[in-house]
Amino acid sequence: PPIYIITPTYARPNQKVDLTTRLSHALQLARGIHWIVVEDSDHKTTLVANLLSRTSLPYTHLHIPTPDHMKRQPHEEFGAKPRGVLQRNEGLRWLREELLSRNNRDGFLYFADDDNGYDLELFDEIRTIKNAGVWPVAFAGGVMVEKPLLKNGKVVGWDVAFEPKREFAVDMAGFAVSVKLLMDRPEARFDFDQPPGHQETYFLKSLGLKKRNMEPKAKNCTQVLVWHTKTKEPILILEKILNQIGKQTDKGMEV
Numbered sequence: 001p002p003i004y005i006i007t008p009t010y011a012r013p014n015q016k017v018d019l020t021t022r023l024s025h026a027l028q029l030a031r032g033i034h035w036i037v038v039e040d041s042d043h044k045t046t047l048v049a050n051l052l053s054r055t056s057l058p059y060t061h062l063h064i065p066t067p068d069h070m071k072r073q074p075h076e077e078f079g080a081k082p083r084g085v086l087q088r089n090e091g092l093r094w095l096r097e098e099l100l101s102r103n104n105r106d107g108f109l110y111f112a113d114d115d116n117g118y119d120l121e122l123f124d125e126i127r128t129i130k131n132a133g134v135w136p137v138a139f140a141g142g143v144m145v146e147k148p149l150l151k152n153g154k155v156v157g158w159d160v161a162f163e164p165k166r167e168f169a170v171d172m173a174g175f176a177v178s179v180k181l182l183m184d185r186p187e188a189r190f191d192f193d194q195p196p197g198h199q200e201t202y203f204l205k206s207l208g209l210k211k212r213n214m215e216p217k218a219k220n221c222t223q224v225l226v227w228h229t230k231t232k233e234p235i236l237i238l239e240k241i242l243n244q245i246g247k248q249t250d251k252g253m254e255v
């Protein structure tokens, strides 16, 4: 059964290298993936269309723009506005429609942001999920590893520094669910009014889950298979100066 992977993405200098060499290459090696890429844009860009057409993956290319008033501005604090919300919901809309039309409920759903690092073994773990799985995420929440706290094989809490009392103190990269569960709960989605760090709880609760329902993966949550990374923004000071005098080093090139 396929793993449907929803990836929100937006234009920036690092977009192509992140999506191509980090994410698409990992997903192609993982096999059995259907990649749903949702651009935060008012149109589908040729940059993303081109990199998708170069993969061997079955994929779906979607777009939906985040309105300006819903975007975090440079002066706004880190926790001000969640990112990728409309894009993940658009991916969910497409997936439900597709599965309904095919009368199919096989497979798994995972949200893979376009900047993280994914071990191939993560996808093998996802394929063992019955309803919903959970595992550690490195570098999330301001610590080396955020992980579920287990007791007798059940999730009873969270070994995290940021708001451990949340029902699901887990990053977007730290869980996956069965497609059947997604179809049983047609209302389940993300909500822009939930601050960053609460999107995961909102979504998993809307699937009718409690933390004790989560199946611990990655050797009882002792293994790190995903890293919450961010590629350093390239320094383009001189490019900006060149642009002011009418020069552009990437003119006619896709970077």
Ligand code: UGA
Residues within 6 Å of the ligand: 007, 008, 009, 010, 039, 040, 066, 071, 081, 082, 083, 084, 087, 112, 113, 114, 115, 171, 172, 173, 196, 197, 228, 229, 230
């Ligand atoms: C953390 C979490 O890991 C994310 O799952 C969560 O969405 C995010 O916080 C949040 O603030 O809501 P972080 O690395 O800070 O992640 O956020 P990004 O990786 O920059 O953004 C998350 C996803 O949304 C990425 O796939 C990114 O490409 C996408 N995004 C970001 C957009 O689609 N539009 C934007 O304007 C910004």
Ligand code: MN
Residues within 6 Å of the ligand: 113, 115, 116, 229, 230
């Ligand atoms: Mn990220």
